[in-house]
Amino acid sequence: MVHPPEIHPREGSNVSLDDRAYRIRRHALLMGEVQGQGYIAQALGISDVLAVSYFHAMTYRPDDPEWEGRDRFLLSIGHYAIALYAALIEAGIIPEDELGTYGSDDSRLPMSGMAAYTPGMEITGGSLGHGLGIAVGMALGLKRKASAAFVYNLFSDGELDDGSTWEAAMSAASFGLDNLVGIVDVNGMQADGPSRGVLNFEPLAPKFEAFGWFVQRVDGNDIEALVKAFDAARSHPERCPRIIICDTKMAKGVPFLEARERNHFLRVEADEWREALAVLDEGRLP
DSSP: OOOOSOOOTTTTOOOOHHHHHHHHHHHHHHHHHHHTOOOHHHHHHHHHHHHHIIIIIOOOOTTOTTOTTSOEEEEOOGGGHHHHHHHHHHTTSSOGGGGGGTTSTTOSOOSSOOTTTSTTOOSOOOSTTOHHHHHHHHHHHHHHTTOOOOEEEEEEGGGGGOHHHHHHHHHHHHTTOTTEEEEEEEOSEETTEEHHHHSOOOSHHHHHHHTTOEEEEEETTOHHHHHHHHHHHHHOOSSSOEEEEEEOOTTTTOHHHHTSOOOSSOOOOTTHHHHHHHHHHHTTOO
16 A cells, blocks of 8 residues: 555544544543443543644554554553543544453453554553653654654653653653653542642652753643644754643543542443433533
């Protein structure tokens, strides 16, 4: 098959980024319903970031997910796999009819993301704190091959507790990796409780600035703000890594889940999956 030199999935599409984010949320809820569980609060919260990543910022070929010229999207937070699967389904990299296999035996969509199983899953990110280090190595390798590709690494505020994250941050600046874009999901919650209560990482932006990064902090559920931030990250003229700190709301788009007590793993009862879908759909009505 002959391909054009680059594929920008956003070009020629009349589907808005808001609609992409809605559909990513919907895919995630449907997968959550299959197993009756999943890190759905995180998935709903990060859907706007994924929509802008896959349908505005990144270059890739849906029918050739290992194309050498692609931008790489690394999911450091392996338990967010349900969110990335939803984006990969929406992008056409994974067929939508596989959605119903989520978490099942022999599925390409295991509950924790594994690169060996899933097209478009660049790394196995179950051990937290490793993603940014892998991204640094990948970005450095692409630089040495004179590739124009970017590396995007999504990691969590909980991973800021890991020293390896800061070692990677220092290395990225030292190597001048202007093809690396870090994305931090600051949703304020991790397995042991509220993130700042476990280990306070604020003020976060000045820390990354001190490490030599170009830093932006935005509302991670504001599509327009995200588009501007991703554009600025790619076009920033200085030879340094870039980071977008995204403040997100867990369970965004489903108000009755947004209002629930915030937990790392949100309990959703069997009858609530359909209710959540109905509320999400209602929110998209004109």
